[in-house]
Amino acid sequence: MDLARVALRAAKEAARARGEATQQKKQARRGGGLRSGARADGRDPMPLGPAINRLITERGWETPAAVGGVMGRWPQIVGDDLARRCVPERYDEDERVLHVRCDSTAWATNVRLLAPQLVARLNEDLGHGTVRLLKVHGPAGAARRYGPLRAPGSTGPGDTYG
Numbered sequence: 399m400d401l402a403r404v405a406l407r408a409a410k411e412a413a414r415a416r417g418e419a420t421q422q423k424k425q426a427r428r429g430g431g432l433r434s435g436a437r438a439d440g441r442d443p444m445p446l447g448p449a450i451n452r453l454i455t456e457r458g459w460e461t462p463a464a465v466g467g468v469m470g471r472w473p474q475i476v477g478d479d480l481a482r483r484c485v486p487e488r489y490d491e492d493e494r495v496l497h498v499r500c501d502s503t504a505w506a507t508n509v510r511l512l513a514p515q516l517v518a519r520l521n522e523d524l525g526h527g528t529v530r531l532l533k534v535h536g537p538a539g540a541a542r543r544y545g546p547l548r549a550p551g552s553t554g555p556g557d558t559y560g
Contacts, residue, residue, distance in 0.1 A: 464524050465489040465496070475519060484509055484534070494530040496520065499538070506536040 444452075454463050469489075473481035484500040500506040509516070513532040520529045 461524075461528060462489065462491055464528065465491075468520060468524060475523060476516060480509070480512075487535070489529075494528065495533055496529050496531075497533045497535060499535045501537055503536045506534050509534045 454460060466489075468475060469486045472486055476484075483502070483505040484498050487497045487499050489496050498509060500509055509532075513534065517529050517532050520532075521527065
């Protein structure tokens with residue numbers, strides 16, 4: 399009985415598609431091309447949310463979009479204490495690696511120890527295998543300054559002591 403219903407539904411959809419194609423051909427022959435009508439079609443405007451979801455699906459951006467959502471919900475995923483001390487910087491989709499920057503080397507060491515649990519929690523939220531590795535970086539050092547009072551080839555103030 400269910401097989402008959404499925405076959406009937408498929409036949410109705412095929413007939414409807416043939417009818418729409420015939421209607422479009424008739425309009426094209428009249429010289430008007432595709433015209434807007436009272437019924438909805440693919441050219442109608444759509445709300446922003448469904449339009450973005452369709453774009454993400456068409457382009458294959460599901461994983462980067464999901465990881466971007468995790469970056470926005472970082473405090474809920476890892477906890478407030480950890481979120482205050484480290485932030486996700488970027489996600490490498492090819493390697494499936496999430497890079498995290500901590501504000502001190504002590505916290506970076508702590509996060510390295512917690513990395514397996516964090517990867518498991520992230521994969522639980524995103525789907526299995528989305529994040530393979532968590533690369534933890536310590537605080538970034540200040541950029542080296544090159545000014546007019548520096549000697550060419552010097553390594554800084556430490557090069558005069560031996």
